[in-house]
Amino acid sequence: MSDLRGMFVDTSICTGCKACQVACKQWNEMAPGVPLPMEDEAAVREHRAFTGNSYDNTGHLSATNWRHVKFIEQIGPDQTTADRSDPRWLMMSDSCKHCVQAGCLEVCPTGALYRTQFGSVDIHQDVCIGCRYCVGACPFGVIAFNQRTGRVNKCILCQDRLEVGMGTACAKACPTSSLTFGTVSDLQAMANDRVKALHARGQTDAYIYGWDLGNTGTITAGPNKGSAVKDVEVVGGLNVFYLLLDKPEVYGLPAHAALPQRNFVPSAGVALITAAVLGVTGLAAFRRNRMDENAAATVEGGA
Amino acid sequence: MPDTYLLHPGWEWPITIALTIAGVASGAYAAMGLIHFAGDKRDQAVAHRLAFIPLPLMLVVPLLLIIDLGQPGRFPNLLIRNPAAAERDGFLMFNANSPMNWGSWAMVLFGVFAAVAFADALHHSGRLHFSWLEPVSHNVVVLVIGELFALVVSGYSGVLLNVTNQGVWSDTWLMGALFICISELSGFALALIVSDRMSATHTSTALRTALFYAAGVSTVILVLFLADLATQQDGSLGALVASLHQFVAPAFWIGAVGLGLLVPLLALSPRPIVRVPNGSLALIGVLVLVGMLAFRYAMFFSAISFVQS
Incomplete structure (x- = not known):
């Protein structure tokens, strides 16, 4: 257990600076991409268009965006009314969760997807045949087909850096420690302490998505204000897990992710x-x- | 912000066509086996003619799959373990958790049985003589094993769609059953065409009843499938209806339901609502085959519509 590496993503201190996105692209030598108008259907399909969604310029995870910062604007209790009370802006740096029970790995027919010595899920690019079965199997929409190589790509938890004793590039670049790299057991303890600290300060909406550490709370703002939340463990646990401040669906995460x-x-x-x-x-x-x-x-x- | 974000595998027409062809081949083998088992001597000529069909079709399937994958060199990784995948043991590649692996191996092994049937058909046609093959090809155990591989080829792609996290596909357990029905209907339809063209009246009569029964079972499975989607909590029926409204609607309602199910139900019933003139049973068979292609297409593309809707 102590050898397992992962990341704790504390969304309560994410500022949406996208340093993690840039660091990911830089370390993994991925093209930055040039946003194109939404009228360009091919650009929209290939996730190269302006999203028109807050400060989000990549839309979601893709074969060339292994990390994606989500911006969720919650202005007023209901966005269809003029009521602009209780505004809040949720941000979350998303990536592959390196699930303990990984659907992509389970369905891979060639053994291209494999579990590393650190517990993360990596891809042998020369074994992948581009069948795309893993794309349909991932409950989080993480793994994506790369049109240029004809194979799939996703975050590999900086396997090359981990092998030489370094942490992930995104966590290294994060200026607020919203992303923390470490052993999963240490991160769980840190996450639990953080939830309790937030609750003690009155921010009772904090809970953990990925592991059930026994925390419960109540959402304090936004359309779901007053709703109860509690820690959610999905697909046997996530090696990259999150502290959230609203329901999982608000962040585009499934409340009941399951193995295919x-x-x-x-x-x-x-x-x-x-x-x-x-x-x-x-x-x-x-x-x-x-x-x-x-x-x-x-x-x-x-x- | 969407509730949950999913990416679609984006399987295109080569996959749909490949799996349709594989389904027709396995259905034809199943029909051939049924005629061998249950038919009498008068039926065997049709069975031997049907035996010519599965092998050529199964040779086309890998070509289409290679077109989809883009590079021929990648295809063997499905069957032979690439040395780079050092985490897995053994020379052969088999992941029991992956329906795609089950299907790949089933297609290879079914191909062997299809080849035996093809050689036997050549022997019976008098073109080539393989008299030594007859005890093997007509052996009940060999036929049963061949039927089992044909069954896996028929149904694995439906099970594969079930074993994903895509809307519609993974919302029911009936996709594999539907694909078995599609293959069986295709096989009976093909057998009906062959027997009609051979003027094998005796066999045609049995096959039209078999096709009628199979259409009845398939209709029940389709109704259960739609009812199962309707009972889901996540609005899958709405998504299905929306997707059928977009571009799958003609394929589903006209192709699958109309040609594939209603035509055999109305025309091949013991008390048919639509009278079929003598000699036009082959036409019914062709319509059902077209319907089954549409059925597979509608099922494959339902999840794409779901994601886009």
């Missing part, structure tokens, strides 16, 4: 039963045909 394999045995079982029913009806059709012919022959013989 949950459907495997039931689906295969129902398919087998259906095949058996179809086989029986096929045999019945031929048997009926023979019986009809025998009956006709008997009638003819009798006549």
Whole structure:
């Protein structure tokens, strides 16, 4: 357990500076991309267009954006009214969560996706065939197909840096310590302390997304004001986990993320039963045909 | 801000066509096996003619998959472990948690049985003589094993869609069952075309009943599928209806429901609502085949519409 590395993302102190995005792109030598007008359909499809959403200029994670800072503007209790009371601006630096039970890794048919010695999920680029099954299997929309290479890409938790004893580039660049790199057990303790400290200060909406550390709270602002929240553990835990201040869906995170394999045995079982029913009806059709012919022959013989 | 952000795998037409062809091949093999098992001597000529179909179709499938992957050199990684994937043991690549791996191996092994059936058909046609093959190709155990691989080829792509986190696809457990139905209907439709063209009246009569029954079972599965989506808490039925409204609607309602299910139900019933003139059973078979292609297309693209809606 102590060897597992991960990150704790404290959204309560994220300022949306995007230093993490820049550091990620720089370390991994990814092109910055030039935003194009929204009218350019190809640009929109390839996530190169202006988003028109707050200060967000990359939209979401993609093959060339392994980290993405989300901006969520909550102005007034309901954005359809003129009430502009209780405004708040939530920000979150998102990336691959390096799930303890990773759907992408589970479905990979070539072994290209693998678990590293640090517990993170990495990709052998020369083994990936670009089948894109992992893209559909990820419950967070993290892993993405790279049109240029014909393979998939995502955050690899700076595997090359970890192998030489360094931390992740994004955490190194974060000026507010919103991103903290370390061992998962240490980070869990730090996250738990942080939630309790925020609650003690009256910010009772803080809770952990990724591990259930037993914290509960109540949202203090925004459209969900008054709603209860509590720590959420998904897919066996997340090695990159979050302190959130509103419901997971507000941040574009699923409240009940699950492994795609949950459907495997039931689906295969129902398919087998259906095949058996179809086989029986096929045999019945031929048997009926023979019986009809025998009956006709008997009638003819009798006549 | 969206509730939950998902990315779609973006599978395009080569995959849809490849899996449709594989489904037709496995369905044809299943129909051939059924005729061998349940038919009498008069039916065997149709079974031998049907045996010509699966192998050529199964040879086209990898070509389409390679077109989709872009580079032929990548395809073997599905079957033979790339040395760079050092975390996995063994020479062969098999991940039991991945329906895609099950399907890849099933297609390869089904191809062997399709080749045996093809050689046997050549023997019976008198073009080439493989008399030594007959005890193997007509062996019940061999046929049963071949049928099992045909079954996996028929259904794995539906199970594969179920084993994702995409809207519609992963919202029910019935996608595999639907794809089995699609393959079975395709196989019976093809067999009906063959028997009709051979003027094998006896076999055609049995096959039209088999196709009618299969259409009935498929209709029940489709209704259960739609009902299952409707009971979901996340508004999947709304998403499905929206997606059917966009660009899958003609494929689903005219192709899948109309041609694929209603045509055999109305025309092949013991008391048919639509009278089919003698000699036009092949036309019914063609319509059902077109319907099944549309059915697969509608199912594949339902999740794309879901993401875009």
